[in-house]
Amino acid sequence: MKCAKVVEKALDIGPNYPTALTFLALVLVIRNQLAEADALQARIHVKSPYFLAQRGWFDAMAGRRNDALQILEELNVHSRTSYISPTILALVHMGLGDIEAFKKYLQLSFEERDPLLLFLLVDPGVDSAPFEPFADELRRKIVLPVKGL
Numbered sequence: 734m735k736c737a738k739v740v741e742k743a744l745d746i747g748p749n750y751p752t753a754l755t756f757l758a759l760v761l762v763i764r765n766q767l768a769e770a771d772a773l774q775a776r777i778h779v780k781s782p783y784f785l786a787q788r789g790w791f792d793a794m795a796g797r798r799n800d801a802l803q804i805l806e807e808l809n810v811h812s813r814t815s816y817i818s819p820t821i822l823a824l825v826h827m828g829l830g831d832i833e834a835f836k837k838y839l840q841l842s843f844e845e846r847d848p849l850l851l852f853l854l855v856d857p858g859v860d861s862a863p864f865e866p867f868a869d870e871l872r873r874k875i876v877l878p879v880k881g882l
Contacts, residue, residue, distance in 0.1 A: 736760055751777045755787050762794070771795055782808055783849075786821040793828030801829055818842070820849035827853075836867050843871055851875065 737760045743753040754773045761770035774791045777784050789804035805825045808817055823838035842850040854872055 749776060749778075751779045751784055755784065758787075758791070767795060782811060782815075782817050782821050786824045789825035790828035793825065793830075798829065801825060805829075818847050818849050819845060820847045820853050824853060839867065839871060843874065851877070 737757060740753045740757045740760065743750055744757065747753070754777050758770040758773040761767070761773065771791055774788055777788065785804050785808055789801045789808070792798075792804065793801035805822070808822060808825065811817060812822075819838040819841035823835050823842060826834040826838060839850065839853075841847075842853075850871070854868060854875070854877060
């Protein structure tokens with residue numbers, strides 16, 4: 734994958750660059766290299782909501798439900814004093830398999846015109862099958878291709 738090579742170059746320059754670590758971890762998830770992806774996620778020590786949500790999704794996907802729930806609670810506490818994108822909350826709920834909460838936060842993301850929603854709806858590392866046809870309907874409303882991304 735060309736993407737992996739570009740991200741690896743970025744990591745050569747800054748081995749702890751959190752965005753590059755996250756993107757490479759997502760590439761590894763697509764390749765079904767979950768242990769390697771998880772190891773990269775463990776190197777991210779940024780406590781921003783985006784990176785916390787990514788960690789929560791990885792924890793949920795790796796079967797660490799309690800860790801994912803703890804991150805979700807941390808995000809909810811943070812949302813009392815700061816804006817937290819509903820897409821970020823949707824990501825963790827998706828990993829946990831909580832379809833109703835996922836749909837609720839995706840709908841909020843759509844209503845708020847959250848730009849992160851676009852990434853979640855087209856991310857090849859995200860298996861949206863359990864959430865269809867809801868995600869397809871949002872893709873149609875946003876005028877994104879429904880299939881074949």
